[in-house]
Amino acid sequence: MSLRRRLLRWRARWRRGPHLAQGLPWAILLLGLMLSLGLWSHEREEAEQALQRDLDAALHAAGQRLSHRLDALQQVLSAVHALAQTQEPVLTGRSLDEARLGRFMEALPLGAEHAGLEGLALVRWMPGRAVDDKASPRALLGPLLPGPGQLGQPPDLWREALLQPALQRAWESGQVALSPALDLRSWRLGRSLGFVLVQPLFRSFPDGGRRLESWVLAPVALAALMDPLQAQMPRGLSLRLFDGEGLQDPPQIYPAAAVPARGQRHREERLHRGGQAWTLQLLVQPDYAPLTRLGEPLVLGLLGGLGSLLLALLAWALAGSRERAQALAQRMTRALRESEQRWAFALEGAGDGVWDWDMRADALVTTARWKALMGWSLAAGEPRLVQMLPLVHPDDHVQLRQRLRDCIQGGPGTFEVEYRVRAEGGGWRWLLARGRIVERDEGGDPLRMIGTLSDIDARRQSEAQIHFLARHDPLTELANRAHFSERLQQALAHARRYRESLGLILVDLDRFKPVNDIHGHAVGDELLQAMARRLKAAVRETDVVGRIGGDEFLVLLCGPVSRESARHVAEKIYNLVAQPLQLGDLSLELTCSVGLAMYPEDGEDEHSLKKAADDAMYASKRAGRLLLGTTGG
Ligand SMILES: Nc1nc2c(ncn2[C@@H]2O[C@H](COP(=O)(O)OP(=O)(O)OP(=O)(O)O)[C@@H](O)[C@H]2O)c(=O)[nH]1
Known part of the structure; x- marks a missing residue:
C-alpha cells in the first residue's frame, strides 16, 4: 500500500471518530502510569528523607549520650585533679x-x-x-x-x-x-x-x-x-563504635561481634575526645519500624498503576461496548434493510405492491409497484390514506372502510379486501389489498401495519366470465333456463311482498327448423342471435330475457307492470321479430308465437305462470296469429 493511501485511510479513520474511543484507554493508562510513577518517586524521596532525618536524629542523640558519659568520666578525673591541687x-x-x-x-x-x-x-x-x-x-x-x-x-x-x-x-x-x-x-x-x-x-x-x-x-x-546506650536505642537500630575515623581500619571496638549485612543502611558520626577520634555508627536492622514506610510509596505507586489499569480497562470496555453496540445496530439495520429489500423484491417480483403504514404519524410508505397499481404518480411522492380513497371505486368505499375498521378495532389483526381502481385505459381494475398489524403500543392499540397489493383483475374477469357463462346462453348471451328461473323467483318474491304485478312472455319462433335445414345451422345461429338482440331491444334494461329452448325465449317484465303494458311489449316483440332480417346476402323473414301470463292473475308461482304463458303461446301458434289475453288475458 502506498504512503498516500495509508495517509488517506488514516485520515478517513480519524474523521470517522472511533480513534478517540480506541486511543482513550491507552491515553488513560499512560497518563495514570506516569502519574503513579511520579507519585511513587516523590513519595519515596520524601520517605527516604524522613528516614534519614530519623536516623540522623537517633545517631546524634546516641552521640550526645556517649559524650555525656565521657564528660561524666572526665569529671571524675577533674575531681582527682582538683584533689591533687588541694x-x-x-x-x-x-x-x-x-x-x-x-x-x-x-x-x-x-x-x-x-x-x-x-x-x-x-x-x-x-x-x-x-x-x-x-x-x-x-x-x-x-x-x-x-x-x-x-x-x-x-x-x-x-x-x-x-x-x-x-x-x-x-x-x-x-x-x-x-x-x-x-x-x-x-x-x-x-x-x-x-x-x-x-x-x-x-x-x-x-x-x-x-x-x-x-x-x-x-x-x-x-x-x-x-551497652546502656544501645539499650536506649529504638528497636531495630544498633550502635557500632570504631576506633579512629574509618569503618575498616582502625577496627571496630564495639560491639564484640556484629557483622553488618551487605547493603544494610548505616549512618556515621565522628567523635573527638582527648586527642582520640571515634566513629560512632548507627546500623539499621530490618526490623526497624520506619523502614516499612519506605514500602508505602511503592504500594501507593502500585495502587496508582492498578487504578490506571482499571480505569483504562473501564474506558476500553465502555468504548468497546459503544462500538460493539454501534456495530450491532449497524448489522441489525443492514440485516433488516436486506430483509426488507428481499421481502419487497420478492413481492415486487411477484407483481405485488408493498405498503407500510405508520398509523401514529399517518405516513404511508409504498413501493413503485403499489403506486403503479393504484394509479398514483411516482413523482407525487408518498400518498396519505385519505388521498387513496378517491382512487377507489365508489361502490367499494364502504367495504374498504369497514374491513380496515374491523382490523384496527380489535379484529384478528389482518384484513383482506378487494376493490376497484381506475384502469389506465378507462374502466376499472380489480385489486386485492392484504394487511397485517405488526406493531402495537402497550395498550394493544395498533401502531404500524404492513401489507401487499395484488392485481386480481384477470382473476375477477375470469370469475365473472365463468359466472356469466354459468348463467347465460353462450349463443345469445341471454339468461339461460336456470338463471332465468332464479331471476323469476326473485321477481315473484318481490312482487308478492310489494303486491305488484309481473308479466311473463313466452316467444317461440315459427318454423325455425326449416331455416336450419335450408340454410344451415350457422345461419340458424345467427338468426337466433339477431332475435335475441331484438327481444332485448324490445324491453327495459331491468327486464330479463332468457333463452330456455332451441328457439324458445322467455321475457320477464319486472313490476309493477299492467297487463296492458305487458300486451304492448308482447306486440312490440311480435312485430320486431317479424321484421325482415338481412344476414349477408340472405334475407329472411320469420314470425313468432307469443304467449303472455300475468302475475298474479294467470299464475302465482313460477310453474303456473310458465304454464300459463306456454298455453297462451300455443294458442297463438295454433291460431297462427298474435293472441293476447285469450288465456286469462
Ligand atoms: N341453429 C340452431 N338451431 C337450433 C338451436 N337449438 C335448437 N335448434 C333447432 O330449432 C328447431 C326447433 O324446433 P321446433 O320448434 O320443433 O321447430 P319449428 O320449426 O320452430 O316448429 P314450430 O315451433 O312448431 O314452428 C330444431 O330444428 C332445432 O334443431 C340452436 O342453438 N341453433
Missing part, C-alpha cells in the same frame, strides 16, 4: 598517694553515668629520668573501685605502644587524653576491651615552673559504657 605537694610536702586516692574514690558518688569505669590507677613519674627511659614511669596503684584486684608488680605502661601516646599527649597538653582501644586485662587495668582516660598531674614550683609528677588513669570497659 594536696599541693610543694606546700605540704605530701603528694597524692594511693591511700588518699583510694579514700577519694570510695567517697565518689558513682552513678549509672559512670558505667564502665573500671577503676583509677596512679602512675607516678620518676623525676629526673627521661621520658623515654625504660625504667619509668610505673603504674603504682589501682584499682580503687571493685575490680580485677590489687595490681601486683606495676607494669611499665610507658612501654605500651597503645598507651604511651596518650600519656605523652596528656603530659604535653596538660589535659585529659584518651587512649585507643586496648585490652585492659593486659595491663591489669580492667576485665575486658576498653580504653583509658589519662589525667596528668603536675607539681608546681615557686619559680612558676611545674613538672609532671604523675598520671591518673581511668580505665573504662567499652561494653559496660556502650
Whole structure:
C-alpha cells in the first residue's frame, strides 16, 4: 500500500471518530502510569528523607549520650585533679598517694553515668629520668573501685605502644587524653576491651615552673559504657563504635561481634575526645519500624498503576461496548434493510405492491409497484390514506372502510379486501389489498401495519366470465333456463311482498327448423342471435330475457307492470321479430308465437305462470296469429 493511501485511510479513520474511543484507554493508562510513577518517586524521596532525618536524629542523640558519659568520666578525673591541687605537694610536702586516692574514690558518688569505669590507677613519674627511659614511669596503684584486684608488680605502661601516646599527649597538653582501644586485662587495668582516660598531674614550683609528677588513669570497659546506650536505642537500630575515623581500619571496638549485612543502611558520626577520634555508627536492622514506610510509596505507586489499569480497562470496555453496540445496530439495520429489500423484491417480483403504514404519524410508505397499481404518480411522492380513497371505486368505499375498521378495532389483526381502481385505459381494475398489524403500543392499540397489493383483475374477469357463462346462453348471451328461473323467483318474491304485478312472455319462433335445414345451422345461429338482440331491444334494461329452448325465449317484465303494458311489449316483440332480417346476402323473414301470463292473475308461482304463458303461446301458434289475453288475458 502506498504512503498516500495509508495517509488517506488514516485520515478517513480519524474523521470517522472511533480513534478517540480506541486511543482513550491507552491515553488513560499512560497518563495514570506516569502519574503513579511520579507519585511513587516523590513519595519515596520524601520517605527516604524522613528516614534519614530519623536516623540522623537517633545517631546524634546516641552521640550526645556517649559524650555525656565521657564528660561524666572526665569529671571524675577533674575531681582527682582538683584533689591533687588541694594536696599541693610543694606546700605540704605530701603528694597524692594511693591511700588518699583510694579514700577519694570510695567517697565518689558513682552513678549509672559512670558505667564502665573500671577503676583509677596512679602512675607516678620518676623525676629526673627521661621520658623515654625504660625504667619509668610505673603504674603504682589501682584499682580503687571493685575490680580485677590489687595490681601486683606495676607494669611499665610507658612501654605500651597503645598507651604511651596518650600519656605523652596528656603530659604535653596538660589535659585529659584518651587512649585507643586496648585490652585492659593486659595491663591489669580492667576485665575486658576498653580504653583509658589519662589525667596528668603536675607539681608546681615557686619559680612558676611545674613538672609532671604523675598520671591518673581511668580505665573504662567499652561494653559496660556502650551497652546502656544501645539499650536506649529504638528497636531495630544498633550502635557500632570504631576506633579512629574509618569503618575498616582502625577496627571496630564495639560491639564484640556484629557483622553488618551487605547493603544494610548505616549512618556515621565522628567523635573527638582527648586527642582520640571515634566513629560512632548507627546500623539499621530490618526490623526497624520506619523502614516499612519506605514500602508505602511503592504500594501507593502500585495502587496508582492498578487504578490506571482499571480505569483504562473501564474506558476500553465502555468504548468497546459503544462500538460493539454501534456495530450491532449497524448489522441489525443492514440485516433488516436486506430483509426488507428481499421481502419487497420478492413481492415486487411477484407483481405485488408493498405498503407500510405508520398509523401514529399517518405516513404511508409504498413501493413503485403499489403506486403503479393504484394509479398514483411516482413523482407525487408518498400518498396519505385519505388521498387513496378517491382512487377507489365508489361502490367499494364502504367495504374498504369497514374491513380496515374491523382490523384496527380489535379484529384478528389482518384484513383482506378487494376493490376497484381506475384502469389506465378507462374502466376499472380489480385489486386485492392484504394487511397485517405488526406493531402495537402497550395498550394493544395498533401502531404500524404492513401489507401487499395484488392485481386480481384477470382473476375477477375470469370469475365473472365463468359466472356469466354459468348463467347465460353462450349463443345469445341471454339468461339461460336456470338463471332465468332464479331471476323469476326473485321477481315473484318481490312482487308478492310489494303486491305488484309481473308479466311473463313466452316467444317461440315459427318454423325455425326449416331455416336450419335450408340454410344451415350457422345461419340458424345467427338468426337466433339477431332475435335475441331484438327481444332485448324490445324491453327495459331491468327486464330479463332468457333463452330456455332451441328457439324458445322467455321475457320477464319486472313490476309493477299492467297487463296492458305487458300486451304492448308482447306486440312490440311480435312485430320486431317479424321484421325482415338481412344476414349477408340472405334475407329472411320469420314470425313468432307469443304467449303472455300475468302475475298474479294467470299464475302465482313460477310453474303456473310458465304454464300459463306456454298455453297462451300455443294458442297463438295454433291460431297462427298474435293472441293476447285469450288465456286469462
Ligand atoms: N341453429 C340452431 N338451431 C337450433 C338451436 N337449438 C335448437 N335448434 C333447432 O330449432 C328447431 C326447433 O324446433 P321446433 O320448434 O320443433 O321447430 P319449428 O320449426 O320452430 O316448429 P314450430 O315451433 O312448431 O314452428 C330444431 O330444428 C332445432 O334443431 C340452436 O342453438 N341453433
